[in-house]
Amino acid sequence: MLRIITQRTEARTELRRICDRTHDDQVFHKEATVREVLQAVKRQGDRALLHYTAEFDQQELKPEELRVSGSELDAAYQQVSKELLDAIRLAHKQIEAFHRQRVPKSWVQFGEDDVVLGKRYTPVDRAGLYVPGGRGAYPSTVLMNAVPAMVAQVPRIAIVTPPGPEKTVNPAVLVAAQEAGVQEIYRVGGAQAIAALAFGTETIPKVDVITGPGNIYVTLAKKLVYGTVGIDSLAGPSEVLVIADETANPVFIAADLLAQAEHDPMAAAILITTDSSLALKVVAEVEQQLIDHPRRTLTEKAIAHYGLIIVVDSLETAAELSNEFAPEHLELEVEDPWALIDHIRHAGAIFLGSSTPEAVGDYLAGPNHTLPTSGSARYASPLGVETFMKHSSLIQYSPTALQKVSEAVDVLATAEGLSSHADSVRLRTKPKQIDSES
Amino acid sequence: MLRIITQRTEARTELRRICDRTHDDQVFHKEATVREVLQAVKRQGDRALLHYTAEFDQQELKPEELRVSGSELDAAYQQVSKELLDAIRLAHKQIEAFHRQRVPKSWVQFGEDDVVLGKRYTPVDRAGLYVPGGRGAYPSTVLMNAVPAMVAQVPRIAIVTPPGPEKTVNPAVLVAAQEAGVQEIYRVGGAQAIAALAFGTETIPKVDVITGPGNIYVTLAKKLVYGTVGIDSLAGPSEVLVIADETANPVFIAADLLAQAEHDPMAAAILITTDSSLALKVVAEVEQQLIDHPRRTLTEKAIAHYGLIIVVDSLETAAELSNEFAPEHLELEVEDPWALIDHIRHAGAIFLGSSTPEAVGDYLAGPNHTLPTSGSARYASPLGVETFMKHSSLIQYSPTALQKVSEAVDVLATAEGLSSHADSVRLRTKPKQIDSES
Incomplete structure (x- = not known):
């Protein structure tokens, strides 16, 4: 059953626990096996x-x-x-x-x-x-x-x-x-x-x-x-965070939370809402939709361990908690999602309004469904075309341009103790010296 | 002293050895120390x-x-x-x-x-x-x-x-x-x-x-x-690869090779040229410029271990070998560098023409000097503004739009065995069902 939390400090602690669920030190024990597999394939x-x-x-x-x-x-x-x-x-x-x-x-x-x-x-x-x-x-x-x-x-x-x-x-x-x-x-x-x-x-x-x-x-x-x-x-188990106000439909939210939980017993499904009666309705609706769920055991496990409802006093507070969690998927099931979006700093994908269940993005809306998990949306982006491209810087100087910066390069190279760096410019910009050496 | 290689297979083997100089399995032994330091700082x-x-x-x-x-x-x-x-x-x-x-x-x-x-x-x-x-x-x-x-x-x-x-x-x-x-x-x-x-x-x-x-x-x-x-x-030791034709100045090239070598005894300095007489001049000029070098010992070590000149039959071959090495810094000291650039697929930064020593890019041309090393230019880019940014995908559907794709989402979710994914769309697009459940 989904727990409801109203106390801010407890909410932060729980969100931290859920976010860190894969940073468990136990994974290090699996590393030995993986290293062995890598070495074997490299050699054989x-x-x-x-x-x-x-x-x-x-x-x-x-x-x-x-x-x-x-x-x-x-x-x-x-x-x-x-x-x-x-x-x-x-x-x-x-x-x-x-x-x-x-x-x-x-x-x-x-x-x-x-x-x-x-x-x-x-x-x-x-x-x-x-x-x-x-x-x-x-x-x-x-x-x-x-x-x-x-x-x-x-x-x-x-x-x-x-x-x-x-x-x-x-x-x-x-x-x-x-x-x-x-x-x-x-x-x-x-x-x-x-x-x-x-x-x-x-x-x-x-x-x-x-x-x-x-x-x-x-x-x-x-x-x-x-x-x-x-x-x-480094993909971790999937997660959704829904921010909802009193205009949201508890049936939709329950389905969205379960759509995340059904992936994996480690999946996380979180609702942050300003409406405590919505919170109660979602708890009941999740129970209801679980009854005939084909993956009931697995899904219930995820909900029990990494499901959570937090009731807050304002949507700004909801956004602040969401930013700390930096969810992979963020649904804004609120009356004016575009007004809330300026408060959102970290999320893999943002689903706006009540007609945008995460599933539509998972399959066919167009944006990528491979998204940063476990709080990595703080610094990482969805998979994209850029993942398969890279760039090279291009630099071309003329003799005149090089002459103009030669003094500055010399000073900086000397400050860093790199004499050939200085030489490589000096030799090009003082032709007499070149003649005497070549 | 800089070695000259003319045989293609040997060139490939040597480039591979130089590229892999940091993938040495010995580094794994240092990992235990580093793990200990990380744990201690995390705890204390x-x-x-x-x-x-x-x-x-x-x-x-x-x-x-x-x-x-x-x-x-x-x-x-x-x-x-x-x-x-x-x-x-x-x-x-x-x-x-x-x-x-x-x-x-x-x-x-x-x-x-x-x-x-x-x-x-x-x-x-x-x-x-x-x-x-x-x-x-x-x-x-x-x-x-x-x-x-x-x-x-x-x-x-x-x-x-x-x-x-x-x-x-x-x-x-x-x-x-x-x-x-x-x-x-x-x-x-x-x-x-x-x-x-x-x-x-x-x-x-x-x-x-x-x-x-x-x-x-x-x-x-x-x-x-x-x-x-x-x-x-993951930055490795620095490296430069110079592609030069008969128009290049051996004094400049020698200074550029040494400007790389003076960084670190593990630094790599490679010249690929179509002109065997240029190769010989560069060897002599490197010796000359080393005589009074303030970091002579360190720089000589880098040149001896990871310095190399390869003589090839065409600039296309030079580009091909360079692509296999994927250098951090690539200098095109050739008559028409822009004609050669279409043959270059992988390099951190490309310096075009004889008035563009790497040092100008190291300090002040503008592009970043933090570049992919050890062959990682095959897939990685220079440090940049993007390194400190990330993006979120945005998705908003309307009831009509959701209705139109609901069948497709249902089929895909069912194929993947994810029933709540299907439900999350179905419940929104079949209002009667919602009424009966809420």
């Missing part, structure tokens, strides 16, 4: 992948089965319904349209004395996308990772996903990948898949950036290989 | 900071001495020359001007059926900047970190830097900080400083993002606290 390549796939996924693969074949890709289209295919296509269209907005563009700027400065944006050469598997099938994860990589024009994109029973990969995943334009899919998951993408094996190419959510082993592996490759973020 | 706060500062920096501080006082900040201006102050101000002006270009701006977009989508950019609340100290003084590092944080409008910015002899902080560092607008400076360095910024102590505030270069302990600490806070990158 495919052989280690097959070994761990047998051990962790109970699937005995041959090396040539690692990559999903062309005929499996074709067959997947026969295995999904027309409705699902249409839905995937609609989602793809809308996600692509959003991600095509404001893609970073190279620019140069011409200054005095023929100085040219600028930034040159380029995609990474290769990207590896992790798509969780096992019990679930996540075509939406495929789209949310593959579309920004495609929009960034990454030349080579590979997907890794753990095999299910009988070595299968869910057909909806295969269809979503193909709709997004990705044909290179490997049935391997866990830390071993991250290792394969980071180091390369005989079958799987080494990539430059790895993105996508996964369990704690996948996340630890991503943290360990960060620096060898780029990563999107 | 200031007390641990004072302990490690005494141990590693040989300075016995009292807690109230951690923060640099107002009178020290004032006094610093009396301790730097007029020329140095002017140079710092010129650098500040130009760095700021460049970083003010194309700062990310919030936007919204209005679609059909009153759908609103957008991105809202906000700065982080607090940033912590690491400035190396010890033997050297790096006012340029202060500017290159503080200016983008200021342009991003970060409300609170703190600098940490290890104390030198007699607890001093270099006055040029203190002046550069104040010129950039930062008054909050702590004399603490190493992993303990990173821990203080990540977890907070009695004196030092917990921040959201930590940036700035440091030694291997600082870098390991940043990697370990990544996820608790954001970081800019």
Whole structure:
């Protein structure tokens, strides 16, 4: 059952506890296993992948089965319904349209004395996308990772996903990948898949950036290989924070809280409201909607441990508490959400008004659903086209421009004790000295 | 002495060895020490900071001495020359001007059926900047970190830097900080400083993002606290790669290679040229310029271990090898650098033409000098205003818009086995059901 808190200090303590739920020191114990997997894959390549796939996924693969074949890709289209295919296509269209907005563009700027400065944006050469598997099938994860990589024009994109029973990969995943334009899919998951993408094996190419959510082993592996490759973020369990006033509908809010809780027993679902009677109605409605819930046990566990209702005196206080929590998903179920938004400083995605359930953003509104979790919205952004691009600074000086700054460079280089830095300018700007030396 | 290689396979092997010089497994042994420091600071706060500062920096501080006082900040201006102050101000002006270009701006977009989508950019609340100290003084590092944080409008910015002899902080560092607008400076360095910024102590505030270069302990600490806070990158030793044709001046190139090598015995200095006679001249000129070099021993060590000249048959081949190395700094000392740039895919900063030594970018051209090292330019960008900002996605649907996508969301949520996701839309779009339940 959802608890209601009205006392501010207690609310802060509880929010802190929920936010820190994954920073548990216990995860360090799993690191030894993950390090071992990484080392094995680095040294033994495919052989280690097959070994761990047998051990962790109970699937005995041959090396040539690692990559999903062309005929499996074709067959997947026969295995999904027309409705699902249409839905995937609609989602793809809308996600692509959003991600095509404001893609970073190279620019140069011409200054005095023929100085040219600028930034040159380029995609990474290769990207590896992790798509969780096992019990679930996540075509939406495929789209949310593959579309920004495609929009960034990454030349080579590979997907890794753990095999299910009988070595299968869910057909909806295969269809979503193909709709997004990705044909290179490997049935391997866990830390071993991250290792394969980071180091390369005989079958799987080494990539430059790895993105996508996964369990704690996948996340630890991503943290360990960060620096060898780029990563999107360290994803924790999902969370929603709803800010609601007296105009909000308790039925909608209950459904939204449960939509978060049903992901994972570690998922967090928080309501902050100015209306104590709404709080009570939401508690009752959550109980009601849980009765026939297909994932009742798991969902109840999340609600019990990481569900919370806080009653506050004003929407400003609600925004302040929300900023401290820095939620992955923030719903503003209030009369005037645009007035409240100026008080919001940290959130992965903000859903405005009562007709915008998080689920619409999860699947097809267009913005990415891979968002910063566990308070990292304080400093991190949603996955995007930028995740698959980087830029180089451009600098061109003319002899005249260099002459003008040579004294200042000399002074600074000397202050930092770097004599060749000074020389590299001095030799260029005092031609006589060059003649005598060359 | 600089070696010359002409054989392609050998060149690739050597470039790989140089690129991987910091991915050495030995660093893992230092991790235990760093973990211990992090834990101690997390638990004991200031007390641990004072302990490690005494141990590693040989300075016995009292807690109230951690923060640099107002009178020290004032006094610093009396301790730097007029020329140095002017140079710092010129650098500040130009760095700021460049970083003010194309700062990310919030936007919204209005679609059909009153759908609103957008991105809202906000700065982080607090940033912590690491400035190396010890033997050297790096006012340029202060500017290159503080200016983008200021342009991003970060409300609170703190600098940490290890104390030198007699607890001093270099006055040029203190002046550069104040010129950039930062008054909050702590004399603490190493992993303990990173821990203080990540977890907070009695004196030092917990921040959201930590940036700035440091030694291997600082870098390991940043990697370990990544996820608790954001970081800019994992900086390795510096490197330059020069591509030169027969029009290049060997004196300039030698100075530029040495300007890199003088940083650190692990620094890398590579020339790829189409002109074998230029290669020989550069070898001789490097020897010549080393004779009276104030940091001769250190610089010779870097040249011997990580210096290299590769002679190739075409500039395209040079670009290809450079892309594989993905250098932090790339100089194009060729007749037509803009023609070559289309072949360059990965580099932190690109310096075009013979009047653009790297040093001009290191100090005052404007673009940031904190750049991706050790091959990470394959996926990472220079430090910038974006490092201190993040965005939230914005989504607003209308009842009509939600109605139109409700079927698709339902199909996708059902395919992923998430019933409350489906409910959260269904309950909003089928009013009768709501009435019966509320």
